[in-house]
Amino acid sequence: LTIHCPKLVSVKDFGARGDDLGDDGRAIQQAIESLPSGGGIVHAPAGTYYLGTASGNLLNYPNGQPIACALNLAKTNVTFRGDGSGTILKLKPQAKMRVLCVSGRNVTVEKIVVDGNGIERLTRDAAGKYHSWPDGNVVDGLVSLATSQFATVRDCEVRNGIEDGIGTWQSSDTSIQNCYIHHNGGGAHDPSAGFEVGANGISFSIGDRKSAVGNRIESNTFGISLAFGTTQATIVNNTIRNNYGFGIRIGGSRKEQGTKLNSGFTIRSNRIEENSRGGFSGIYLFGAQNGTIDNNTIVNNYSRGISINDEADLAAPNSKDWGITNNICSNTTPARLQDAGIWIQGRAENITLSRNTCEHNGVGIDQQIVIRAPSAVNSDWRDVNTVSYSPP
Numbered sequence: 001l002t003i004h005c006p007k008l009v010s011v012k013d014f015g016a017r018g019d020d021l022g023d024d025g026r027a028i029q030q031a032i033e034s035l036p037s038g039g040g041i042v043h044a045p046a047g048t049y050y051l052g053t054a055s056g057n058l059l060n061y062p063n064g065q066p067i068a069c070a071l072n073l074a075k076t077n078v079t080f081r082g083d084g085s086g087t088i089l090k091l092k093p094q095a096k097m098r099v100l101c102v103s104g105r106n107v108t109v110e111k112i113v114v115d116g117n118g119i120e121r122l123t124r125d126a127a128g129k130y131h132s133w134p135d136g137n138v139v140d141g142l143v144s145l146a147t148s149q150f151a152t153v154r155d156c157e158v159r160n161g162i163e164d165g166i167g168t169w170q171s172s173d174t175s176i177q178n179c180y181i182h183h184n185g186g187g188a189h190d191p192s193a194g195f196e197v198g199a200n201g202i203s204f205s206i207g208d209r210k211s212a213v214g215n216r217i218e219s220n221t222f223g224i225s226l227a228f229g230t231t232q233a234t235i236v237n238n239t240i241r242n243n244y245g246f247g248i249r250i251g252g253s254r255k256e257q258g259t260k261l262n263s264g265f266t267i268r269s270n271r272i273e274e275n276s277r278g279g280f281s282g283i284y285l286f287g288a289q290n291g292t293i294d295n296n297t298i299v300n301n302y303s304r305g306i307s308i309n310d311e312a313d314l315a316a317p318n319s320k321d322w323g324i325t326n327n328i329c330s331n332t333t334p335a336r337l338q339d340a341g342i343w344i345q346g347r348a349e350n351i352t353l354s355r356n357t358c359e360h361n362g363v364g365i366d367q368q369i370v371i372r373a374p375s376a377v378n379s380d381w382r383d384v385n386t387v388s389y390s391p392p
Helices: 025-033 191-197
Strands: 007-010 040-043 047-051 056-060 066-073 078-081 087-091 098-102 108-110 113-115 141-144 152-154 157-159 164-169 175-177 180-182 200-208 211-213 216-218 222-236 239-241 248-251 263-268 271-273 281-286 289-294 297-299 304-309 319-325 328-330 340-345 348-354 357-359 369-371 386-388
Touching: 025 040, 025 047, 025 066, 056 098, 066 078, 066 087, 087 098, 157 164, 164 180, 180 200, 200 216, 248 263, 271 281, 281 319, 297 304, 304 319, 304 328, 328 340, 340 348, 340 357
Parallel strands: 007 040, 040 078, 047 087, 066 098, 078 108, 087 113, 098 141, 108 152, 113 157, 141 164, 152 175, 157 180, 164 200, 175 211, 180 216, 200 222, 211 222, 216 239, 222 248, 222 263, 239 271, 248 281, 263 289, 271 297, 281 304, 289 319, 297 328, 304 340, 319 348, 328 357, 340 369, 357 386
Antiparallel strands: 056 066
């Protein structure tokens, strides 16, 4: 009997200090590169590892400028592992780069804290205005699963970015599990930044079979975005709370989607609350097709609970073939922040509403479920959903 154990290396053996000083990027990348072609495990013991040196680039901004990576996991069958909350990878002040780029196959990142150090990287131009990429120090995401396949990020904390927490561009079969993703986006560090530097907790873009399961996504500019030709995505058992814009956004205009429509979604058993102070909805559906929104608790958002709205962009494809079932879309506090439970308008098609409970939204019973595209929904929707209202 032959047992093959993966090679295990420690970043400390390559000179990484983790002492909250200096720059440990090169040493950690050397540990990664030391693994054989078949992969292995890189261990980062507890400590704060500052990162300010790029190990290379992965993909480009639309203007052709390359996007730098502090650490690059490009090999197959690699696990990058920390010791939980004690292992912190932190960008240095004014650094313009991702913390982690994952482009290899079968890569796992687990039990680490990724800190974007946003307060030290958020800068204004001479006119006092913040900018999104490619200006300033903003990149596309602190952790980028770009061009990867079968990559997993689990049991991690991703915080304090001025960009997305975790992005998945041109990747397939990726999974984000049991992570705490919070305070990403310029407004998380300076409220005056507003949407000038916006960021998602998780961004799914271009690719198939992506999932976010059991995460806590809190106090980002936006919660979870599924757009730009994303298909067969699953969002299950997440808590999505206190994000400035939407909790979950699904879809986009044809320009955003390219030649591949956003389709095939499962949005189930999430708690979505106190989002949308800056507009949008708890769940915002826009030009996406073929999915289910089932058994979610959508309460106390500052705008609508669930909305389907394609009128803002006539170039968007119709939102069609959706089942919206078994959701709670209600206010549970006297503040009555959520002004509608479910709102459907625009060019929607074949939407099934059933067994939803919408209570105490807006200022009256008519705000529980608002249908402005009657032909888009099942004719018996009034009979198969529960609505109620009482004054605060």
